Protein backbone atom coordinates (compact mmCIF):
# COMPACT_ATOMS: atom_id res chain seq x y z
CA UNK A 597 0.00 0.00 0.00
CA UNK A 598 1.29 3.47 -0.79
CA UNK A 599 2.03 5.68 2.16
CA UNK A 600 -0.13 8.64 3.01
CA UNK A 601 1.55 12.05 2.83
CA UNK A 602 0.92 13.82 6.09
CA UNK A 603 1.43 17.51 6.77
CA UNK A 604 0.48 19.52 9.80
CA UNK A 605 1.59 22.71 11.50
CA UNK A 606 1.53 24.33 14.91
CA UNK A 607 1.95 28.01 15.73
CA UNK A 608 4.84 28.99 17.99
CA UNK A 609 2.62 31.16 20.12
CA UNK A 610 3.55 30.06 23.64
CA UNK A 611 3.59 26.87 25.62
CA UNK A 612 1.31 24.24 24.18
CA UNK A 613 -1.64 22.82 26.07
CA UNK A 614 -2.93 19.35 26.70
CA UNK A 615 -5.45 20.16 23.94
CA UNK A 616 -2.64 20.61 21.38
CA UNK A 617 -1.13 17.35 22.54
CA UNK A 618 -4.30 15.26 22.34
CA UNK A 619 -5.75 16.94 19.24
CA UNK A 620 -2.53 17.04 17.24
CA UNK A 621 0.88 15.98 18.61
CA UNK A 622 -0.19 12.57 19.86
CA UNK A 623 -1.45 11.70 16.37
CA UNK A 624 1.73 12.99 14.74
CA UNK A 625 3.85 10.62 16.83
CA UNK A 626 1.72 7.66 15.81
CA UNK A 627 1.54 8.64 12.14
CA UNK A 628 5.31 8.97 11.68
CA UNK A 629 5.60 5.19 12.16
CA UNK A 630 3.46 4.39 9.13
CA UNK A 631 3.32 7.37 6.82
CA UNK A 632 5.49 9.99 5.16
CA UNK A 633 5.21 12.94 7.51
CA UNK A 634 6.00 16.66 7.42
CA UNK A 635 5.59 18.67 10.61
CA UNK A 636 5.99 22.38 10.61
CA UNK A 637 6.53 25.25 13.04
CA UNK A 638 4.41 27.87 11.33
CA UNK A 639 6.28 30.97 12.42
CA UNK A 640 5.08 33.11 9.51
CA UNK A 641 1.55 32.40 10.66
CA UNK A 642 2.50 33.58 14.13
CA UNK A 643 3.35 37.11 12.92
CA UNK A 644 -0.14 37.75 11.58
CA UNK A 645 -0.65 39.40 14.96
CA UNK A 646 2.12 41.64 16.32
CA UNK A 647 4.62 39.65 18.40
CA UNK A 648 7.43 40.51 20.71
CA UNK A 649 10.63 39.47 18.91
CA UNK A 650 12.36 37.86 21.90
CA UNK A 651 9.20 35.99 22.71
CA UNK A 652 8.84 34.61 19.19
CA UNK A 653 12.47 33.52 19.24
CA UNK A 654 11.84 31.68 22.47
CA UNK A 655 8.51 30.23 21.37
CA UNK A 656 9.99 28.85 18.18
CA UNK A 657 12.65 27.04 20.20
CA UNK A 658 10.07 25.88 22.72
CA UNK A 659 7.95 24.39 19.97
CA UNK A 660 10.88 22.61 18.33
CA UNK A 661 11.83 21.14 21.72
CA UNK A 662 8.20 20.13 22.27
CA UNK A 663 7.96 18.31 18.95
CA UNK A 664 11.18 16.42 19.74
CA UNK A 665 10.29 15.68 23.35
CA UNK A 666 6.86 14.21 22.55
CA UNK A 667 8.67 11.78 20.30
CA UNK A 668 8.82 13.22 16.79
CA UNK A 669 11.85 11.49 15.33
CA UNK A 670 13.63 13.55 12.65
CA UNK A 671 14.81 10.32 11.06
CA UNK A 672 11.22 9.28 10.48
CA UNK A 673 9.46 12.61 9.92
CA UNK A 674 10.57 15.88 8.38
CA UNK A 675 10.46 18.54 11.10
CA UNK A 676 11.09 22.13 10.03
CA UNK A 677 10.21 25.80 10.39
CA UNK A 678 7.96 27.35 7.74
CA UNK A 679 10.19 30.43 7.48
CA UNK A 680 13.18 28.23 6.56
CA UNK A 681 11.41 27.15 3.37
CA UNK A 682 10.68 30.29 1.36
CA UNK A 683 8.48 28.36 -1.08
CA UNK A 684 5.69 28.66 1.54
CA UNK A 685 5.49 32.40 0.99
CA UNK A 686 5.70 32.17 -2.77
CA UNK A 687 2.94 29.62 -2.99
CA UNK A 688 1.14 31.53 -0.25
CA UNK A 689 0.85 34.50 -2.58
CA UNK A 690 -0.40 32.28 -5.37
CA UNK A 691 -3.06 30.83 -3.05
CA UNK A 692 -4.08 34.38 -2.04
CA UNK A 693 -4.66 35.14 -5.71
CA UNK A 694 -6.80 32.00 -5.87
CA UNK A 695 -8.93 33.10 -2.86
CA UNK A 696 -12.09 35.20 -2.76
CA UNK A 697 -12.73 37.91 -0.17
CA UNK A 698 -16.11 36.39 0.67
CA UNK A 699 -14.77 32.99 1.63
CA UNK A 700 -11.99 34.51 3.75
CA UNK A 701 -14.51 36.77 5.46
CA UNK A 702 -16.51 33.73 6.49
CA UNK A 703 -13.65 32.14 8.43
CA UNK A 704 -14.71 32.01 12.08
CA UNK A 705 -11.12 32.28 13.37
CA UNK A 706 -10.66 35.46 11.37
CA UNK A 707 -13.93 36.85 12.71
CA UNK A 708 -12.98 36.03 16.29
CA UNK A 709 -9.41 37.31 16.11
CA UNK A 710 -10.25 40.47 14.23
CA UNK A 711 -12.81 41.37 16.89
CA UNK A 712 -9.93 41.96 19.31
CA UNK A 713 -7.81 44.00 16.88
CA UNK A 714 -8.03 47.77 16.75
CA UNK A 715 -7.07 47.73 13.06
CA UNK A 716 -7.38 44.40 11.31
CA UNK A 717 -4.04 43.21 9.91
CA UNK A 718 -4.32 42.05 6.29
CA UNK A 719 -2.22 38.98 7.15
CA UNK A 720 -4.88 37.82 9.58
CA UNK A 721 -7.33 37.88 6.70
CA UNK A 722 -5.14 35.97 4.24
CA UNK A 723 -3.88 33.54 6.89
CA UNK A 724 -5.97 30.57 5.61
CA UNK A 725 -4.57 30.99 2.08
CA UNK A 726 -1.04 30.60 3.45
CA UNK A 727 -2.21 27.57 5.41
CA UNK A 728 -3.52 26.07 2.16
CA UNK A 729 -0.09 26.65 0.60
CA UNK A 730 1.61 24.90 3.54
CA UNK A 731 -0.43 21.82 2.77
CA UNK A 732 -0.44 21.59 -1.03
CA UNK A 733 3.26 22.38 -1.21
CA UNK A 734 3.98 18.87 0.09
CA UNK A 735 1.23 17.16 -1.90
CA UNK A 736 -0.26 16.20 1.45
CA UNK A 737 -3.01 13.64 1.16
CA UNK A 738 -3.98 13.92 4.83
CA UNK A 739 -3.85 16.70 7.42
CA UNK A 740 -4.22 15.71 11.07
CA UNK A 741 -5.69 18.61 13.06
CA UNK A 742 -8.06 19.42 15.89
CA UNK A 743 -11.66 20.35 15.27
CA UNK A 744 -10.99 24.12 15.23
CA UNK A 745 -9.05 23.78 11.94
CA UNK A 746 -11.89 22.10 10.04
CA UNK A 747 -13.03 25.24 8.25
CA UNK A 748 -9.49 26.15 7.20
CA UNK A 749 -9.06 22.67 5.81
CA UNK A 750 -12.27 22.95 3.79
CA UNK A 751 -10.98 26.18 2.34
CA UNK A 752 -7.63 24.57 1.50
CA UNK A 753 -9.50 21.89 -0.44
CA UNK A 754 -11.60 24.50 -2.27
CA UNK A 755 -8.51 26.51 -3.24
CA UNK A 756 -6.63 23.45 -4.46
CA UNK A 757 -9.63 22.38 -6.52
CA UNK A 758 -10.13 25.85 -7.95
CA UNK A 759 -6.48 26.08 -8.95
CA UNK A 760 -6.66 22.67 -10.63
CA UNK A 761 -9.78 23.68 -12.54
CA UNK A 762 -8.22 26.91 -13.74
CA UNK A 763 -4.79 25.68 -14.66
CA UNK A 764 -4.98 21.89 -14.92
CA UNK A 765 -4.30 19.10 -12.40
CA UNK A 766 -1.52 20.38 -10.15
CA UNK A 767 -2.38 19.83 -6.50
CA UNK A 768 -3.45 16.83 -4.49
CA UNK A 769 -6.73 17.55 -2.70
CA UNK A 770 -5.98 17.08 1.01
CA UNK A 771 -8.26 15.20 3.41
CA UNK A 772 -8.65 16.42 6.97
CA UNK A 773 -7.93 13.83 9.68
CA UNK A 774 -10.00 14.76 12.69
CA UNK A 775 -10.36 12.16 15.43
CA UNK A 776 -13.79 11.19 16.72
CA UNK A 777 -12.69 11.84 20.31
CA UNK A 778 -10.13 14.36 21.49
CA UNK A 779 -10.30 16.76 18.55
CA UNK A 780 -11.71 19.40 20.87
CA UNK A 781 -10.42 19.22 24.41
CA UNK A 782 -12.47 21.57 26.53
CA UNK A 783 -11.65 24.00 29.33
CA UNK A 784 -11.48 22.39 32.77
CA UNK A 785 -13.40 25.24 34.36
CA UNK A 786 -15.85 26.04 31.57
CA UNK A 787 -16.39 22.81 29.64
CA UNK A 788 -18.44 24.40 26.88
CA UNK A 789 -15.42 26.32 25.56
CA UNK A 790 -12.26 24.97 24.03
CA UNK A 791 -9.15 24.52 26.17
CA UNK A 792 -6.91 27.38 25.14
CA UNK A 793 -3.75 28.94 26.49
CA UNK A 794 -5.14 32.38 25.73
CA UNK A 795 -7.77 31.89 28.43
CA UNK A 796 -7.46 34.29 31.34
CA UNK A 797 -8.42 31.58 33.83
CA UNK A 798 -5.22 29.68 34.57
CA UNK A 799 -7.01 26.67 35.98
CA UNK A 800 -8.90 26.21 32.72
CA UNK A 801 -5.99 24.74 30.78
CA UNK A 802 -3.04 22.46 31.34
CA UNK A 803 0.18 23.64 29.86
CA UNK A 804 2.57 20.86 28.86
CA UNK A 805 5.19 22.62 30.99
CA UNK A 806 3.06 23.07 34.11
CA UNK A 807 4.65 21.87 37.28
CA UNK A 808 3.26 18.37 37.92
CA UNK A 809 1.72 19.30 41.28
CA UNK A 810 -0.12 22.12 39.55
CA UNK A 811 -1.39 19.70 36.90
CA UNK A 812 -2.79 17.47 39.59
CA UNK A 813 -4.43 20.41 41.34
CA UNK A 814 -5.99 21.73 38.14
CA UNK A 815 -7.51 18.36 37.29
CA UNK A 816 -8.79 17.81 40.83
CA UNK A 817 -10.45 21.24 40.70
CA UNK A 818 -12.03 20.64 37.29
CA UNK A 819 -15.78 21.20 37.27
CA UNK A 820 -18.09 18.17 36.95
CA UNK A 821 -21.86 18.04 37.29
CA UNK A 822 -24.49 17.30 39.93
CA UNK A 823 -25.03 13.67 38.91
CA UNK A 824 -22.51 11.02 39.76
CA UNK A 825 -22.59 8.75 36.74
CA UNK A 826 -19.47 8.54 34.59
CA UNK A 827 -20.53 8.28 30.96
CA UNK A 828 -19.77 10.07 27.70
CA UNK A 829 -22.48 12.58 26.80
CA UNK A 830 -20.92 15.72 25.35
CA UNK A 831 -24.21 17.64 25.30
CA UNK A 832 -25.57 16.93 28.77
CA UNK A 833 -22.34 16.11 30.59
CA UNK A 834 -19.62 18.16 28.87
CA UNK A 835 -17.25 18.31 31.87
CA UNK A 836 -17.27 14.58 32.66
CA UNK A 837 -17.11 13.75 28.93
CA UNK A 838 -14.05 15.96 28.62
CA UNK A 839 -12.27 14.16 31.48
CA UNK A 840 -13.22 10.80 29.97
CA UNK A 841 -11.89 11.95 26.61
CA UNK A 842 -8.57 12.98 28.14
CA UNK A 843 -8.33 9.61 29.87
CA UNK A 844 -9.21 7.53 26.82
CA UNK A 845 -6.92 9.52 24.49
CA UNK A 846 -3.87 9.28 26.71
CA UNK A 847 -4.33 5.64 27.63
CA UNK A 848 -5.23 4.77 24.06
CA UNK A 849 -8.43 3.09 25.24
CA UNK A 850 -11.67 3.31 23.29
CA UNK A 851 -14.43 5.40 24.83
CA UNK A 852 -16.40 2.22 25.60
CA UNK A 853 -13.41 0.77 27.43
CA UNK A 854 -12.92 3.99 29.36
CA UNK A 855 -16.59 4.06 30.38
CA UNK A 856 -16.39 0.47 31.46
CA UNK A 857 -13.25 1.15 33.44
CA UNK A 858 -15.07 3.82 35.44
CA UNK A 859 -18.43 2.04 35.76
CA UNK A 860 -19.67 2.35 39.34
CA UNK A 861 -16.84 4.70 40.35
CA UNK A 862 -17.30 8.30 41.50
CA UNK A 863 -16.05 11.62 40.15
CA UNK A 864 -13.25 11.66 42.74
CA UNK A 865 -11.80 8.46 41.29
CA UNK A 866 -12.21 9.78 37.75
CA UNK A 867 -10.20 12.91 38.56
CA UNK A 868 -7.53 10.98 40.44
CA UNK A 869 -6.97 8.61 37.53
CA UNK A 870 -7.06 11.32 34.88
CA UNK A 871 -4.48 13.27 36.88
CA UNK A 872 -2.33 10.15 37.16
CA UNK A 873 -2.27 9.39 33.45
CA UNK A 874 -1.62 13.02 32.51
CA UNK A 875 1.23 13.32 35.02
CA UNK A 876 2.73 10.00 33.87
CA UNK A 877 2.71 11.26 30.30
CA UNK A 878 4.10 14.71 31.16
CA UNK A 879 6.94 13.60 33.43
CA UNK A 880 9.20 11.99 30.78
CA UNK A 881 8.11 14.63 28.28
CA UNK A 882 9.28 17.47 30.50
CA UNK A 883 12.66 15.85 31.10
CA UNK A 884 13.31 15.39 27.39
CA UNK A 885 12.01 18.89 26.74
CA UNK A 886 14.60 20.43 29.06
CA UNK A 887 17.33 18.49 27.28
CA UNK A 888 16.31 19.56 23.78
CA UNK A 889 15.60 23.16 24.69
CA UNK A 890 19.18 23.61 25.91
CA UNK A 891 20.83 21.45 23.28
CA UNK A 892 22.65 22.46 20.10
CA UNK A 893 21.36 19.22 18.66
CA UNK A 894 18.04 20.99 18.25
CA UNK A 895 19.53 23.57 15.88
CA UNK A 896 21.18 20.88 13.80
CA UNK A 897 18.01 18.84 13.57
CA UNK A 898 16.01 21.88 12.47
CA UNK A 899 18.56 22.68 9.78
CA UNK A 900 18.49 19.13 8.54
CA UNK A 901 14.67 19.19 8.46
CA UNK A 902 14.65 22.47 6.52
CA UNK A 903 16.92 20.98 3.86
CA UNK A 904 14.69 17.95 3.41
CA UNK A 905 11.54 20.09 3.31
CA UNK A 906 13.03 22.58 0.82
CA UNK A 907 13.70 19.86 -1.71
CA UNK A 908 10.12 18.66 -1.75
CA UNK A 909 8.64 22.15 -1.58
CA UNK A 910 10.78 23.59 -4.37
CA UNK A 911 9.81 20.78 -6.67
CA UNK A 912 6.12 21.58 -6.25
CA UNK A 913 6.78 25.29 -6.53
CA UNK A 914 8.65 24.85 -9.80
CA UNK A 915 5.77 22.83 -11.18
CA UNK A 916 3.32 25.56 -10.16
CA UNK A 917 5.47 28.31 -11.65
CA UNK A 918 5.63 26.40 -14.94
CA UNK A 919 1.89 25.86 -14.84
CA UNK A 920 1.29 29.57 -14.31
CA UNK A 921 3.86 30.67 -16.87
CA UNK A 922 5.84 32.97 -14.54
CA UNK A 923 9.60 33.43 -14.16
CA UNK A 924 12.62 33.11 -16.44
CA UNK A 925 14.79 30.91 -14.21
CA UNK A 926 14.11 27.91 -12.03
CA UNK A 927 13.85 27.98 -8.23
Ligand code: TYM
Nearest residue numbers: 604605606607615616619620638727741742779780781791
Ligand atom coordinates in the same frame (compact mmCIF):
# COMPACT_ATOMS: atom_id res chain seq x y z
P1 TYM B 1 -2.69 25.91 16.40
O1 TYM B 1 -1.25 26.27 16.54
O2 TYM B 1 -3.69 26.84 17.00
O3 TYM B 1 -2.96 24.48 17.03
C1 TYM B 1 -2.15 23.36 16.74
C2 TYM B 1 -3.00 22.10 16.68
O4 TYM B 1 -3.62 21.84 17.96
C3 TYM B 1 -5.02 21.64 17.77
N1 TYM B 1 -5.73 22.13 18.99
C4 TYM B 1 -6.57 21.39 19.71
N2 TYM B 1 -6.98 20.10 19.57
C5 TYM B 1 -7.84 19.62 20.50
N3 TYM B 1 -8.33 20.36 21.54
C6 TYM B 1 -7.95 21.64 21.71
N4 TYM B 1 -8.42 22.36 22.74
C7 TYM B 1 -7.03 22.21 20.76
N5 TYM B 1 -6.45 23.44 20.64
C8 TYM B 1 -5.67 23.36 19.53
C9 TYM B 1 -5.36 22.46 16.54
O5 TYM B 1 -6.57 22.06 15.95
C10 TYM B 1 -4.15 22.21 15.66
O6 TYM B 1 -4.28 20.98 14.97
N6 TYM B 1 -3.75 27.29 11.71
C11 TYM B 1 -3.11 26.25 12.51
C12 TYM B 1 -1.66 25.99 12.15
C13 TYM B 1 -1.38 25.64 10.72
C14 TYM B 1 -1.64 24.41 10.08
C15 TYM B 1 -1.12 24.52 8.76
C16 TYM B 1 -2.25 23.21 10.49
C17 TYM B 1 -0.75 26.43 9.81
N7 TYM B 1 -0.60 25.77 8.64
C18 TYM B 1 -1.21 23.47 7.85
C19 TYM B 1 -2.34 22.17 9.57
C20 TYM B 1 -1.82 22.30 8.26
C21 TYM B 1 -3.15 26.67 13.96
O7 TYM B 1 -3.20 27.84 14.27
O8 TYM B 1 -3.04 25.64 14.87
